[in-house]
Amino acid sequence: MSFQSEMHLYAPGHSGCPGCGSSTTLRHIVDTLGRDIIVVNATGCMEITSSLYPNSAWRTPYIHANFENAASVATGVSQALRAQGNDHTLVVCIAGDGATYDIGIAALSGAFDRNEDFIYCCYDNQLYANTGMQKSGATPFLAETNTSQFGSAIRGNQCDRKPIVEIAAVHNIPYAASASIAFIADLKNKLQKAAKMKGARFIAIDSPCCLGAGFDGKLTFEIARLAVQTRLWSLFEFENGLFKLNYDPQPPKPVEECLRLQKRFRKLTAEEILSIQKKTDANWEKTIARIPK
Numbered sequence: 001m002s003f004q005s006e007m008h009l010y011a012p013g014h015s016g017c018p019g020c021g022s023s024t025t026l027r028h029i030v031d032t033l034g035r036d037i038i039v040v041n042a043t044g045c046m047e048i049t050s051s052l053y054p055n056s057a058w059r060t061p062y063i064h065a066n067f068e069n070a071a072s073v074a075t076g077v078s079q080a081l082r083a084q085g086n087d088h089t090l091v092v093c094i095a096g097d098g099a100t101y102d103i104g105i106a107a108l109s110g111a112f113d114r115n116e117d118f119i120y121c122c123y124d125n126q127l128y129a130n131t132g133m134q135k136s137g138a139t140p141f142l143a144e145t146n147t148s149q150f151g152s153a154i155r156g157n158q159c160d161r162k163p164i165v166e167i168a169a170v171h172n173i174p175y176a177a178s179a180s181i182a183f184i185a186d187l188k189n190k191l192q193k194a195a196k197m198k199g200a201r202f203i204a205i206d207s208p209c210c211l212g213a214g215f216d217g218k219l220t221f222e223i224a225r226l227a228v229q230t231r232l233w234s235l236f237e238f239e240n241g242l243f244k245l246n247y248d249p250q251p252p253k254p255v256e257e258c259l260r261l262q263k264r265f266r267k268l269t270a271e272e273i274l275s276i277q278k279k280t281d282a283n284w285e286k287t288i289a290r291i292p293k
Contacts, residue, residue: 008059009034009035009059009060010059015048017211019219020049020210021209021210022207022209024207024220030059032187032191038062038077042070043130044099051064070104070107071110071116072107078118090118093120093121094121097122098138102136116200117200119195120202122203125207126140126161126212133211133212134147137161138164139159141161142158144157145157160279164204165202173199173201175201175202175239178205179206181208183225186235215262215263229249230249231252231280234283244291245290
């Protein structure tokens with residue numbers, strides 16, 4: 001094993017796909033936060049690819065939680081540490097969008113309501129990648145999945161993505177942010193900022209799934225970068241309720257540049273792409289309206 005790979009707290013021996021955006025996300029999370037952490041990982045593709053018995057890619061203390069209770073398990077670990085007088089070890093809950101937007105949102109909301117002391121990181125690959133590429137609450141409008149197919153009557157996913165960072169922020173937690181694997185410095189800055197705080201902290205990280213979205217793994221970072229440059233994914237944060245926009249792509253690229261690289265969008269008509277562009281423009285106007293005057 002090389003010296004460089006030995007340095008990583010998330011080992012390169014995991015079984016993630018070549019070009020897996022979420023595996024990259026996990027490596028940067030733990031490498032940035034350091035060794036004094038305990039990871040609570042919800043069921044999902046990153047649990048399967050990292051900890052399939054008897055192997056593990058984790059070089060940190062690690063707990064596998066269920067889809068629905070990862071935030072509750074993280075709460076218990078945090079409370080136990082504090083009861084022992086340990087005020088320095090970070091509890092880091094890591095979960096996919098299925099466990100965050102959908103199945104585990106009740107436990108997550110409860111933990112935010114109580115302002116539990118842990119960092120929650122969502123590796124957002126916009127579908128249920130572990131169980132067959134089904135639609136999740138993070139799946140974009142008109143995307144094709146195994147449960148939102150294209151047909152003559154229904155054209156892909158008919159729902160808008162949940163604004164998960166805003167949902168977290170309205171719980172009045174100390175910190176909620178969005179990040180992207182294509183903007184590593186921004187991601188690391190947000191992780192480091194969250195690590196210095198106490199209470200509930202939330203970061204949603206765009207982590208494209210080459211298998212689920214349908215693209216060559218070598219394009220993962222290009223697609224993540226284009227998502228931000230087209231404003232399909234925005235970089236911002238709420239710190240103690242105060243909104244800050246971290247990046248304003250000027251001029252923005254058309255959404256088609258990002259969509260056409262992904263198989264899940266290749267059946268879209270010009271009119272459907274235009275409808276996504278209009279939704280993206282409208283969402284951006286809502287985003288910049290939050291900037292303090």
